[in-house]
Amino acid sequence: MKQSVKLVAGNWKMNGLGASLGEAEALKQALTEQAAGCRVALCPPATLIERMARVLAGGAVELGGQDCHAEASGAFTGSVSAEMLTDAGANLVILGHSERRTGFGETDADVAAKTEAALAAGLEPIICIGETLAEREAGQAIEIVSHQIAGSLPLSLSGKAFAVAYEPVWAIGTGLTPTLEQIEEVHAAVRAAMVARLGEGGRTAPILYGGSVKPSNAAEILAVAEVGGALVGGASLKAADFLGIIRAA
Numbered sequence: 001m002k003q004s005v006k007l008v009a010g011n012w013k014m015n016g017l018g019a020s021l022g023e024a025e026a027l028k029q030a031l032t033e034q035a036a037g038c039r040v041a042l043c044p045p046a047t048l049i050e051r052m053a054r055v056l057a058g059g060a061v062e063l064g065g066q067d068c069h070a071e072a073s074g075a076f077t078g079s080v081s082a083e084m085l086t087d088a089g090a091n092l093v094i095l096g097h098s099e100r101r102t103g104f105g106e107t108d109a110d111v112a113a114k115t116e117a118a119l120a121a122g123l124e125p126i127i128c129i130g131e132t133l134a135e136r137e138a139g140q141a142i143e144i145v146s147h148q149i150a151g152s153l154p155l156s157l158s159g160k161a162f163a164v165a166y167e168p169v170w171a172i173g174t175g176l177t178p179t180l181e182q183i184e185e186v187h188a189a190v191r192a193a194m195v196a197r198l199g200e201g202g203r204t205a206p207i208l209y210g211g212s213v214k215p216s217n218a219a220e221i222l223a224v225a226e227v228g229g230a231l232v233g234g235a236s237l238k239a240a241d242f243l244g245i246i247r248a249a
């Protein structure tokens with residue numbers, strides 16, 4: 001299904017200090033001078049969200065967290081709740097990124113629980129899925145992402161604003177990307193899995209592509225059927241690069 005308004009979200013990961021707020025300011029300024037034609041979001045480290053919310057106030061750039069805890073509050077040292085992200089000024093949150101699934105052992109069930117928490121706090125979740133290189137080489141990409149969709153999307157998402165991000169693990173930060181045909185094939189399968197899981201509620205949420213998106217390949221990737229936007233890592237850290245991708249959308 002063709003999405004009318006795409007979402008281009010920048011995931012700063014564990015990059016950025018107060019000095020980086022200038023990049024957010026430059027992005028806001030550029031999108032004030034020339035409207036984007038798509039939704040644009042930045043997801044900085046949690047420590048920057050509140051300051052970035054002040055910088056971005058009154059502009060078109062939305063703000064997201066990179067993770068949240070499944071519980072609303074409690075004895076969870078080092079964690080941030082969904083409500084804390086909302087309180088700091090975020091309206092989105094990335095959940096289930098492969099770096100959290102791999103590095104922190106997050107399961108599909110964890111991602112589903114975090115998604116429930118995000119919805120309860122009024123956040124729009126961006127739920128990440130994607131196969132490893134070994135899984136792709138074994139011909140299991142479709143099976144893996146379909147399974148991840150079934151396990152990571154709680155039924156309560158139906159009727160709510162959310163996005164799915166397909167990020168092949170082997171394409172993240174490597175400069176490698178799937179072929180356009182492979183992206184189209186997986187996105188079609190992801191859509192089918194979303195509809196199988198949520199019924200009509202799975203039909204319209206955008207499916208973002210993520211993994212080595214840059215200004216030079218963004219236009220062709222964003223033109224693929226069922227690509228409803230992009231989740232951008234490295235190329236979102238500099239406003240000029242991120243703007244190149246936004247313009248392509």
Ligand SMILES: O=C[C@H](O)COP(=O)(O)O
Nearest residue numbers: 011172173211212233234
């Ligand atoms: O969340 C973003 C992705 O992991 C993509 O990162 P990348 O654009 O640096 O490959």
